[in-house]
Amino acid sequence: MWQLTSIELYKIFRRPRTYISFAAITALIGAVQLGLKVDGQSYVDFMIGSISSLEIEGNILNGYLICYIILQMLLVQVPLLVTLISADMISGEANMGTLRLVLTKPFSRTQWLLSKFFAASIYTLLLLTWMACMALFGSMLIFGTDDMMLLKSSYIVILDDTDVFWRYVGAFGFAAVSMVAVAALGFLLSIFSENSIGPIVTTMSIIVFLTVLSTMNIPFYNYIRPYLFVTHMNNWKEFFDVQVNAENQSLTGTIQNSSRIINSIIVLLLHIVAFVGAAVVIFKKKDITT
Amino acid sequence: MKHFKPYIKAIGKVFIVFMVAMYTYVNAYTQDMTPLVLKVKAKLDQVNSYTADGVMKTDIVFIKAPISKVKVFYKKPNTFKLERSGGISLLPKGGVSINMSNMLATTNFTAFAAGEETIKGVKVRVVKLIPMSESSDVVLTTMYIDEANLLIMKAVTTTKENGTYEMEMTYGKFANYGLPDKVVFSFNTKDYKLPKGITLEFEEGAKPNDANLLKNKKGRVTINYFNYVVN
Numbered sequence: 001m002w003q004l005t006s007i008e009l010y011k012i013f014r015r016p017r018t019y020i021s022f023a024a025i026t027a028l029i030g031a032v033q034l035g036l037k038v039d040g041q042s043y044v045d046f047m048i049g050s051i052s053s054l055e056i057e058g059n060i061l062n063g064y065l066i067c068y069i070i071l072q073m074l075l076v077q078v079p080l081l082v083t084l085i086s087a088d089m090i091s092g093e094a095n096m097g098t099l100r101l102v103l104t105k106p107f108s109r110t111q112w113l114l115s116k117f118f119a120a121s122i123y124t125l126l127l128l129t130w131m132a133c134m135a136l137f138g139s140m141l142i143f144g145t146d147d148m149m150l151l152k153s154s155y156i157v158i159l160d161d162t163d164v165f166w167r168y169v170g171a172f173g174f175a176a177v178s179m180v181a182v183a184a185l186g187f188l189l190s191i192f193s194e195n196s197i198g199p200i201v202t203t204m205s206i207i208v209f210l211t212v213l214s215t216m217n218i219p220f221y222n223y224i225r226p227y228l229f230v231t232h233m234n235n236w237k238e239f240f241d242v243q244v245n246a247e248n249q250s251l252t253g254t255i256q257n258s259s260r261i262i263n264s265i266i267v268l269l270l271h272i273v274a275f276v277g278a279a280v281v282i283f284k285k286k287d288i289t290t
Numbered sequence: 291m292k293h294f295k296p297y298i299k300a301i302g303k304v305f306i307v308f309m310v311a312m313y314t315y316v317n318a319y320t321q322d323m324t325p326l327v328l329k330v331k332a333k334l335d336q337v338n339s340y341t342a343d344g345v346m347k348t349d350i351v352f353i354k355a356p357i358s359k360v361k362v363f364y365k366k367p368n369t370f371k372l373e374r375s376g377g378i379s380l381l382p383k384g385g386v387s388i389n390m391s392n393m394l395a396t397t398n399f400t401a402f403a404a405g406e407e408t409i410k411g412v413k414v415r416v417v418k419l420i421p422m423s424e425s426s427d428v429v430l431t432t433m434y435i436d437e438a439n440l441l442i443m444k445a446v447t448t449t450k451e452n453g454t455y456e457m458e459m460t461y462g463k464f465a466n467y468g469l470p471d472k473v474v475f476s477f478n479t480k481d482y483k484l485p486k487g488i489t490l491e492f493e494e495g496a497k498p499n500d501a502n503l504l505k506n507k508k509g510r511v512t513i514n515y516f517n518y519v520v521n
Binding site for chain 1: 347348349350351352353354355356357358373374376377378379380381382
């Protein structure tokens with residue numbers, strides 16, 4: 001299985017388009033960091049201007065906050081970059097006419113399909129690792145570290161600087177599960193097409209459509225929202241909220257809604273299993289004509 | 291007329307007693323308390339500067355902050371700085387920087403008595419302090435002074451810009467210098483406005499009742515001081 005996965009990884013990383021995602025992430029994060037380095041004070045003034053009744057001291061615009069800002073912006077776009085590869089995994093082979101040839105090799109369709117999925121997942125994880133290096137470590141290097149201050153919709157959270165890093169480890173781990181779910185959807189759709197554009201566009205359209213549904217606050221959609229995987233993709237932010245005691249002191253090392261994180265991970269994992277399972281079942285019954 | 295004479299005399303006596311009582315009462319409650327305040331000021335003026343370490347607890351309904359270490363610097367006449375040791379601090383504007391010494395930094399005030407009360411079992415004189423300078427941000431300060439020890443046990447300050455603040459002091463080892471071991475600083479949070487959606491946060495279940503809590507609850511910052519270095 002690992003041999004098959006290695007071959008698939010080799011194929012992925014031989015393609016120039018694979019590196020477009022890494023380049024895009026590097027450019028985007030670099031642009032945000034440069035902008036905030038040059039004129040970050042204006043951003044901070046805008047951010048805290050509306051809480052003028054409070055006196056704020058300390059390095060607000062530090063590496064931890066910059067990484068959070070970047071993640072908020074980029075985790076909406078990263079599914080597109082993940083889809084570019086995952087939705088091409090099977091359809092790309094069909095498009096090149098190599099699918100029938102590959103399946104004559106002495107391993108099962110399930111093995112071959114799973115190795116393809118594992119390769120797509122490893123690519124996704126590498127992309128996120130690169131993003132973590134650039135957004136977190138890069139920002140820590142450029143802007144330094146300090147406590148992290150977050151303006152939530154109805155309250156402010158200040159996290160002690162010793163209490164932040166593990167939250168990012170958790171948040172990136174959560175984001176990895178989310179992105180693998182996106183990869184699984186693209187992977188499923190790629191078995192239906194003989195060119196890559198169709199599954200890529202369809203995957204993105206589904207994600208955009210479901211994101212709109214999950215953000216609309218219409219009671220009718222509230223019933224289905226908990227079952228949509230895109231609803232749960234944003235819950236990495238839960239890592240950055242703390243519990244408080246009776247005296248309203250935040251408790252270091254705690255998470256306000258850990259059950260929400262666990263629930264979201266379960267929903268995302270179920271989607272991954274469902275998408276990949278469906279892909280295996282359908283692919284096994286499929287007539288391979290190309 | 292003769293018959294009315296005893297009545298007129300009696301009424302006259304009652305009137306004189308009433309006037310004496312009124313005079314005593316009014317005198318007691320409009321008594322100039324400047325000498326007492328100046329004595330307290332003289333006690334605080336023994337200290338030219340000090341630094342102190344402290345632990346600060348912030349209990350404000352819309353802020354989740356950890357307990358943090360702070361360092362306080364004071365230099366006569368009214369330089370006071372509170373720094374969080376390596377971190378971000380979020381405190382009500384102008385409030386926590388108010389301390390006993392800078393409250394009494396000038397002698398340009400009118401002080402008059404406003405009764406007596408008991409705080410933590412200690413009998414205190416209530417003194418109203420009105421700054422004479424029109425440019426002063428402080429409109430009125432009510433001090434609760436332990437007359438025997440010349441210590442300010444509590445102060446309520448109303449400012450032009452930053453609302454009303456209340457400070458309650460607990461004294462210990464440094465009572466001789468008028469420096470508290472513990473200060474509880476309270477203020478009303480109902481006028482505090484929070485930004486909406488600036489960080490693109492649209493999370494669900496973000497304490498929906500907080501808006502109501504905000505209207506009812508007082509913010510409280512407690513600082514426990516230790517390691518005073520007095521000069």
